[in-house]
Amino acid sequence: MTQRRRSESVAVRIVCAVTAPSSVFKRLLLGRPFRSDRLAEQLLPKRIALPIFGADALSSVAYAPQEIFLVLSIAGLSAFALSPWVAAAVVVVMLTVVASYRQNVHAYPSGGGDYEVVGANLGGRFGLVVGSALLVDYVLTVAVSISAGVENFGSAVPFIAEHRVLSALTLVAVLAALNLRGIRESGLVFAIPTYGFIVGVLAMLGYGLFRVFVLGEEIRAESAGFEFTGGGSLTGLALTFLVLRAFSSGCAALTGVEAISNGVPAFQKPKSRNAASTLLIMGLLSVTMLSGIIALGMQTGLKYVEDPAEQLAGAPAGYEQKTVIAQLARTVFDSFPVGFYFLAGVTGLILVLAANTAFNGFPVLGSILAQDRYLPRQLHTRGDRLAFSNGILFLATFAGVLIAVYGASASSLINLYIVGVFVSFTLSQTGMVRHWNRLLADEKDAGRRRQMLRSRAINAFGAAMTGTVLVVVLGTKLFLGAYVAIAAMIVIYALMRAIKRHYARVSEQLRPDDDVRMLPSRVHTVVLVSKVHKPTLRALAFARATRPDSLTALTVNVDDEETRALQADWERNDIPVPLTVIESPYREITRPILDHVRRIRRDSPRDLVMVFVPEYVVGHWWENLLHNQSALRLKGRLLFLPGVMVTNVPYQLQSSEARGEGEERLTSTELRRGLTRRSGPG
Secondary structure, three states: OHHHHHHHHHHHHHHHOOOOOHHHHHHHHHOOOOOHHHHHHHOEOHHHHHHHHHHHHHHHHHOHHHHHHHHHHHHOHHHHOOHHHHHHHHHHHHHHHHHHHHHHHHHOOOOOHHHHHHHHHHOHHHHHHHHHHHHHHHHHHHHHHHHHHHHHHHHHOHHHHHOHHHHHHHHHHHHHHHHHOOHHHHHHHHHHHHHHHHHHHHHHHHHHHHHHHOOOOOOOOOOOOOEEOOOOOOOHHHHHHHHHHHHHHHHHHHOOOOHHHHOHHHEOOOHHHHHHHHHHHHHHHHHHHHHHHHHHHHHOOOOOOOOHHHHEEOOOOOOOOOOHHHHHHHHHOOOOHHHHHHHHHHHHHHHHHHHHHHHHHHHHHHHHHHHOOOOOHHHOOOOOOOOOHHHHHHHHHHHHHHHHHOOOOHHHHOOOOOHHHHHHHHHHHHHHHHHHHHHHOOOOOHHHHHHHHHHHHHHHHHHHHHHHHHHHHHHHHHHHOHHHHHHHHHHHHHHHHHHHHHHHHHHHHHOOOHHHHOOOOOEEEEEEOOOOOHHHHHHHHHHHHOOOOEEEEEEEEOOHHHHHHHHHHHHHOOOOOOEEEEEOOOOOOHHHHHHHHHHHHHHOOOOEEEEEEEEEEOOOHHHHOOOOHHHHHHHHHHOOOOOEEEEEEEEEOHHHHHHHHHHHHHHHHHHHHHHHHHHOOO
């Protein structure tokens, strides 16, 4: 028992020795790390997967209808009346995409989503186009969702409207922290506002339409009494272009549909069936709410414009236009103010939490791309809480930059939006058509062939539909901001190709050959010396223990008096290693040492040179400014010399020992608590 306890104590000390002081803050923020074998516990049932992967598509019904209204309002009342027809076209595209992606989920359940589908069927370069498009779209999803959420919060809380950029950046940081805690924990947090939004919107639509069509009441939105000014003169091609632009803006409702196909591995078994069911539920809820909001808006006479002061006659001075959801909620729940505040709150929350779809999709896609060596390998590994922490931090940073640049304006950001997602939609569905063609060529069973033919027809129709929408989006939004997203996609594509080439070059250089397998002829060891003190004597002792073929203590003469004192100390201590002094007339230290090492290598190219560098280990950051600067510069230069190995010989000062003991006590306590919690009472 004593031996067992002693072994456990040694193990605890080894684990605790590497813990940094910042780990305390990290544990408070993120919680304790999860073991790798607990990954299965993070799998999601449908009720949790819907808010995690469907929040983006569900929440888009909060801003897609108002984007349709906003664009059509430019041409006045006559064009505004076309809103239901534009919404109907968006619904057709939505149902088509949902049906198409249900085929993807069953055919490719591994989680690569559009990137895997396109890469496997259309080739690696097309797969990389989809990867770059989705990365851009995920960043824009966070920026648009957070900005739209802040606008909805601002409809009820003026302070947020006045400080929307700061509010948006704060929300991005909070959302990143929640996701860093792990996918299942974040799902539990996000489920309540997502279901609250669904219930709130359906209750508003049901009660509002009941009042209109059953009770026969005439309910009017606060903007119903205003009149459109200007507009009304657009006809022919100009009106067609405007309607197409409204349609492309309304297609923002489709963003996030692909997230479920990317997240199939996160579902509980049977994964594909659960993912397909969740996708269908999400699609039906989205089209119901989108259609209902447009219908109720038309029934209440609601008006939503880009510039109320210029486009609305009769609006009071300083009129602050509320969002479409806020106007409808205030109108329908005029006798129940709590309904308005509830819906405004959950709408703002789900718009903020819709960004969670991107926080789950971006890191997973980044991990897959990193595994294929298109992105840095740091994006492939999971963090303490089994989330892809580096991907989450990358996404939060880039989205924050976009929010700051565009002033947290959803209307400005949405012009950059949906280009990437429709690129991936179109290529993915085209890839699925080729997938079914390949399988049909070998399939003999009649039942299976009928099923494949039906799936191919769905995907072919989806490819044609989304391709048409992509053309419309490019034609109507290219010069309104879509060119920024396209440029970003091109840059990311080129960067990923360059990263792939770099990793290929490095892999080629690291492949073993006969020269690497051969032992060096001799080993020459050089110990750098500045004074005769404990760090130097320790380095000499370790160097002698390696039993090299030759051992030299090396110092650089930058001051004759100090060098003579060093030589005297060397002889007085009777050190059994010869001290070599190299001259430095210009008082440099690094260059003479490098020249000395190069001479050894030049005289014996097959020999190995080991350079021992004594180094202080300090306990405070400011002590690093006072020590080790020459050693750091020298090590940085020596690492570039072939055939040279650099060995650090640390010497711990008292400040570092005190810090290490404190960390050991703290982490030992944490580890004991964790063991107690796992073992339970008794």
